[in-house]
Amino acid sequence: MKPLRLLRWSGTVLSPRARPSPLTRPSFHQYLSFPSSPRAQSNVASIFDPEPDDTTEDPPALSRPSDSPDLLSMPSPPPYRARESAKLAALHARLSLSPRLPFETLARCLIDSTADPDPRFNNSSLALLGSSLLSYYTSEAILCRFPRLPTEVVFASMWAYCGPKILGIMTREWGVEVAAEPGGEVDAGYLQCRWVERKDSTGQPTVPDVKEAGKIRPNADKGWRVGVSSRTVYDNQFGDEIKKQKPDGETRKQQEPIPLEEACANFVNALVGAVYLHLGRRATKVFFTQHIMSRHLDVSKVFNFRQPSRDLSRLLAREGFESPVARIKSETGRASRHPVFVVGVYTDNQELGEGTGASLQEARFKAAVAALKSWYLYSPLESRVPSETLESGAKKWEPLMVDMGEVIV
Amino acid sequence: MPIKAIRQTAIGRNGVGAFILQCKRLDFHYCDWAGSSRGMNQFLTHLLPILARTSPSIEIHVSPRPSHHPVIRGHYINGREKAICVRNLEMQQVLKKAELLRDASGEKLRRVKGGRAVGSLNEGVRGVWSPMHGAEKKEEMFGR
Structure with a gap:
């Protein structure tokens, strides 16, 4: 069977060579200045109803204007093309979005x-x-x-659930395809962005570096040690440094490519924003629960202890317990090639954790890790989140346990 | 030394929250002239609109492929594709093949062995047997 070469047949339409080069492309404001420009019809949602009624009326479609301007000269597909894209409709249905979220917004x-x-x-x-x-x-x-999680672990968990990498993975799992080159003539169902590969060896992106005007953090040039608690103030939600960008004129040009996962993250974030504006708060929460919180993360595997025995003794001192004692619970084959020791750490004859290892040090280390994890991974039996109280008819908010925080060594 | 964290991504479990149908696109290729496409052409006229309506999350392409046998080709989210030649099949048989492609996961066909038909990431509630802890149990049991 001969393979079909659909791309070759349609290549004359889709090929970037058929398009004027970006340098000769007219600036955006040129065709916005047309009085009847169809792209002047912005599809920004109006003031939304926080508890919208369930009437599902089809939003009015933006019709194709009679004097449609040259699609090839546009940087992205105009809103009226959203209704013509089968890919976009399929994506809309695949994500089970309500018909109240119009295709134009998804586009x-x-x-x-x-x-x-x-x-x-x-x-x-x-x-x-x-x-x-x-x-x-x-x-x-x-x-x-997990009210007792250390800040670093909270940052890593945030990154695991809604960091750019996971949002990029999610975009692939939703079946979103990336346009080879953005443009007005491209199907509106493709992700339109300019992107570059990340370097794998160093992890640094190959994008032209952002011209930094400095850092948000004060005294950043002095090379002082960055504490964890200051990162909650100065850094972003994943504990990554926020870089200040130079003001207008010197900022990164918008047309410069970004890593693909950032573009995908922008898409998922934008979709959540669109769901919030068009469908309301409750639908956003459902979308979040179904697509993000339904993913699996073993928080106990996120921890990375360096000196667990010292952490444990400091923790017990802070909480007013006796200092920990490690005791051998059982052992086998001490003189053999494969000895196994079972060690427990105790305070005041109460066992806090237990570990097994091929050496006494290893077993004690693991026992201390187990004790620390059982402290930090405390989870209330019934936990509510503050946003639940925003729903109508919700129970009164009862304050949650607030922990003192991780032990500072 | 403060506690550090290891960055890892949360693992998706399709169907635990949202369910994403893995087939994202179906291509139907037919020939107007050849007899092997008779069932396919009937399918395209009568049954395809119903199939398209019942599975809106699939993008459907219909295109002629003159002087060739009719083919249904499914494209999947994992990047693979599956093609089924439906020459000389009746309309209902073509529908069966299209539904087969629609419901497939896109993975290579492999035998699902008895105990591993359903996998879970959660820990077993029973715990894992440990060779280290038999002796205490034994002491408790026999009261030594």
Whole structure:
């Protein structure tokens, strides 16, 4: 059977060579200045109803204008093309989105700022909103479930649930495809962005480096040690440093490519923002629970202890217990090639944790780790999150346990 | 030395929260002239609209492929594709093949062995047997 070469047949339409080069492309404001420009129809949602009624009325479609301008000259597909895309409709159905979320908004979520620098048509504003919502919902879910988690572990858990890498993976799992090159003539169901590969060896992106104007953190140039508690103030939700960008004129040009996972993260964030604006708070929570919190993360595997015995003794001293004592519970084959020791750590004859190892040191180390994990991974039997109280008819909020925080060594 | 964290990503479990149908696109290729496409052409006229309506999350492409046998090709989220030649099949048989492609996961076909048909990431509630702890139990049992 001969393979079909559909791309070759349609290549004359889709090939980037058929498009004017970006340098000769007219600037965006040129065709916005047309009085009847169809792209002046922004599809920003109006003031939303926080508890919308269940009437599902189809939003009015943006019809194709009679004097449609040249698609090839556009940086991204215009909103009226969203209704023509089978890919977009399939994506809408695949994510089980309500018909109250119009296709035009979904198409706008797919337009990254690297494809279309105009904030009225790209997803940057929606992504900002969605990113805040995602971090809020994720952080409250993590902190209410494990109130004693150390800050570093909270950062890593946040990154595991809504970091750029996981959002990139999620975009692939949703079957979103990336356009080879963004443009007005491309199907609106593709993710429109300009992206580059990340370097694998060093992990550094190959994108042209952002011209930094400095860092948000004061005294950053002095090389002082960065404490964990200051990272909650100065860093982003994943504990990564926020870089200040130079003001207008010297900022990174919007057209410069970004790593693909960042573009995907922008799409998912924008979609969450769009769901919030069009469908309300409850639908956003459902979307978050179904797509993000349903993923599996073993928080006990996120910990990385360096000196667990010392941490444990400091923790017990802080909590007013006797200092820990490690005792051998049982052993076998001490003189053999494969000895096994079972060691428990005790305070005041109460066992805190137990570990097995091929040497006494290893077993004691593991016992201390087990004791620390059983402390830090305390989880209340019934935990509510603050956002549940926003629903109508919710029970009164009862304060949760607030822990003193991790032990500082 | 403060506690450090190891960055890892949360693992997706399709169907635990949202369910994403793994087939994202179906291509139907037919020939107007050849007899082997008779069932396929009937399928395209009568049954495809129903199939498309009942599975909206699949993008459907219909295109002629003159002088060739009719083919249904499924594209899946994992990047693989599956093609089934439906030459000389009746309309209902073509529908069966299309449903087979729609419901497939896109993975290679492999034998599911008895105990591993369902996998779980959660720990067993019973715990794992440990060779280290038999002696205490024994002492408790026999009261030594």
